[in-house]
Amino acid sequence: MRSLSAINKYFWRYKSLLFWGVVTVIASNMFTIYPAQVIRIAMNMVGDLVKMYGLMNGFEANTQFTALVTQSLALFGAIMVGLALIRGVFLFFTRQTIIYMSRLIEYDMRNDIYTHFQDLSLAFYRRNRTGDLMSRIVEDVNRVRMYLGPGLMYTINTFTLFILVVATMLAINVKLTIFALLPLPILSVMIYVVQSMIQKRSKAIQEQLATLNTFTQEMYSGIRVVKAYTKEAQAERKFAEETETYKNRSMYAAKIDAVFYPLVMFLMGLSSVFTVWIGAEEVIAGNLTIGNIAEFMIYTSLLAWPIIALGWVTTLTQQAAASQARINEFLKEEPAVRFTEGLENPLQLDTKVAMKEVSFTYPDTGIRALENISFRLDAGQKLGIIGPAGCGKSTLCQLIMRMYDADSGQIWIDGNDIKALSKSQLRNKMGYAPQDVFLFSDSIYENIAFGTLNPTQAEVEKAATVAAVHENIIAFPEGYQTEIGERGVNLSGGQKQRISIARAWMRKPELLILDDVLSAVDTQTEESILAELRRFRSENKKTSVIQVAHRLSCIQDADHILVIENGSISEQGSHESLLAKGGYYSRIYQKQLAEMEEVV
Ligand SMILES: Nc1ncnc2c1ncn2[C@@H]1O[C@H](COP(=O)(O)OP(=O)(O)OP(=O)(O)O)[C@@H](O)[C@H]1O
Ligand SMILES: [Mg+2]
Known part of the structure; x- marks a missing residue:
């Protein structure tokens, strides 16, 4: 329950709506009770009039008297309609305040969570599945909203109505009140039991729904693989199994529901029986009028809904608390990379990017991806990065963009330590084309x-x-x-x-980072793109390019080339100097050359 205290700040933000909400609930409840009193007066009057009618039978005044009775009854009818209308107006305003407030809070909460999620770093997104994030921002917020809106409204409603009705009943007749309310404790215990059964079921149903969701999502996004391996029939069987489980769980919940409402009706009926029975005795004893019995019947029926709602609200509140706990868990999560306000006058040196003794280990897997990396790239130049799969090329690009913070070493952009720059100062200068295109x-x-x-x-x-x-x-x-x-x-x-x-x-961008983006492009197109990029660099002297590649043809024109193996720079220099060295680079060169000649 404590998790729900996170919502208090929103209540405070919309306190006036909440206040007017409570006022209108109380007002509408008062206008729910008045009609019962009008009915009592009307019934008593009718009783008296019928007696008088008997006395006046055969007299001249009788016709006038009949007209008078009709008029008074019409008046009572009009009063009832008027009271119902006023109650309706207050109900309208209850919804316009409390439900409206819950929608505003839902809106604020969802935006707050979204903003927070966006600030969290890539490591967080690696750890948590998209489906989970989605369900927290959509379903969990929705559950909390149900508690804030209907939940809160019915709680206030139940309590005020209960107090008003029971106080009115007690004022009329204590004995009758006790008997009329006798079935209620049984009713509330029963509601509680049934609700916890339903809740347990509904949790199982929700879980099954989530399984179903994940399954269909995967099957549709991977439809090409499914079709290629002719797995349609198997997928269909699995889907049928999952929906079967879902159906069975829902059926069970429906059964509980089906027994529940008749039982409630039965207990309410019992209450009416007691009212008429004990009420009649009291009327005979001269303590009550017939109108009182009618009035009491209305009161007990008025209490039925709030009591049912109470059980429902308990469930809503429990669900909201669980959901809010899930939301809080992610809200507590701190972004691994924290940006500062930035520098007032960032430097603009000729060195575009520089790294000094940078090492990095992925925090969640403990994989040491980069070790002691140092290099420099000047403005207007192109850096080529090459190396075997998994050697750390993409990781290097991500560190420059500060998607992760290096464990040790320093990284500069234009001569500024990247940790001193604000998010926009750093990333607005960059254009990034990731390896897995999205x-x-x-x-x-x-x-x-x-x-x-x-x-x-x-x-x-x-x-x-x-x-x-x-x-x-x-x-x-x-x-x-x-x-x-x-x-x-x-x-x-x-x-x-x-x-x-x-x-x-x-x-x-002043820094264009291309992570292996020419891998699916033919040689001719590749050459035309490379030529365009060269022209762009010569026109914009400040622009530098970092290009990761597996094919040497993509980086031959680079001013500087890094060869990375196993997370460390094994060689670096220009194309010519690397060829002369006779290491990894020249071996790859020979191999790719030989492949080319074979094709030609
Ligand atoms: N998000 C991640 N979490 C944990 N480990 C990772 C993550 N991304 C990459 N790694 C690991 O870090 C190492 C370097 O990966 P990286 O993606 O930088 O290689 P790469 O040189 O870009 O490879 P490729 O040429 O296949 O693109 C690999 O061993 C990889 O398993
Ligand atoms: Mg890569």
Whole structure:
């Protein structure tokens, strides 16, 4: 329960809505009780009038009297309608305040969580599955919202109505009150038991739903693999199994539900029986009027819903507490990389990137990815990085962007320690095309323009031209407005890579980081992209490029090349000097040359 205290700050933010909410609940409850009193008066009057009618039978005044009775009854009817209308107005305002407040809090909470999630570093996203993050931001917030809205509203409602009704009943007749309320304790115990049974079931149902969700999500996103391995029938069987479990669990919950409501009705009926029985005795004894019995019948029926709601609210609150605990768990999570306010006047030296004795171990796996890396890249130059799979090339790029903090050593951008720069000072200068291309399910235009403020069509087209994908795009019937399906399924691997390059180039970055983005591009296209990048660098003297590659042809024109093996730099220098060394680089060169000749 303590987890729910995290919501207090939101209550405080919307305290006036909450206050008016409580006031209108109390007001609407008072107008729920008045009609019962009107009915009592009306019934007693009718009783008296019927007696008088008998006395006046056959007299002239009788007709006038009948008219009078009709008029008074019409008046009572009008009063009842009026009271119901006033109650309706208050109910309207209850919803407009409390439910409205719960929606506002839900909105604030969801945005707060989203903002917080975004600040968390990549390591956090490695540890937690997307589905889990999604369910916390969607379902858990929703559960808390149910508690804030309906939960809170019915709680206030139940308590105020209970106090008002029981006080009114006691004021009329203590004995009758006790008998009328006799079944209620049994009812509340029963509700509690049934609710905990339902809750246990609903948890199992929720879990099964989550399994079903994950399963379908995986099957659809991996549909190409499923089809290629003809696993459709197997997937179908598995799906049928999971839905079967889901159905069975739901059926059981429905059964409990089906028994529950008739039982509630039975107990409420019992209460009415007691009311009429004991009430009649009291009327005979002269302590009560017939109108009182009618009034009591209404009161007991008024109490039924709040008591049922109480059990429901208990469940809502328990669920909300569990959900809030899950939300708090992630809110407590600190971003591993903390950015500062930044420097007022960052340096702008000629050295674009420099690293000194940088080492890095992935915190969650303990894999030592980089060891004692030192190098320098000047403004306007190109750095090539090459090395066997898993040697640490991508890790190096991520450290420059400060996706992770190095364990030791220092990294500078333009002569500033990257830890001194703010997030925007650091990353706004960079254009990054990651190794595993990611495109959003949006148009090609939006994908290229993603990292740029106020892009123009001409700029987007220019970026696409540099990345040698413009011709492909205009060949599509809808050109730049072509929608990329989820994960870019409408495009070839090479086209996706080139759109990703265009996106990075679009930012006119001072540092362009291309992580193995030419792997699915043919030699001719590769050469045209490399030439464009060379021209871009010569036009923008401040721009530097870091290019990771497996093929030497991509980095031959680099001013400086790092060869990384097993997390350390084994060789570095220009293409010519590395060839002369006769190490890894020259071996790869010979091998790739031989392969080329074989093909030709
Ligand atoms: N997020 C991660 N968490 C833990 N370990 C990681 C993570 N990413 C990479 N590693 C490990 O760090 C090492 C370096 O990986 P990295 O991705 O930098 O290699 P790479 O040189 O880019 O390889 P490739 O040429 O295949 O792209 C590998 O041993 C890899 O298993
Ligand atoms: Mg890599």
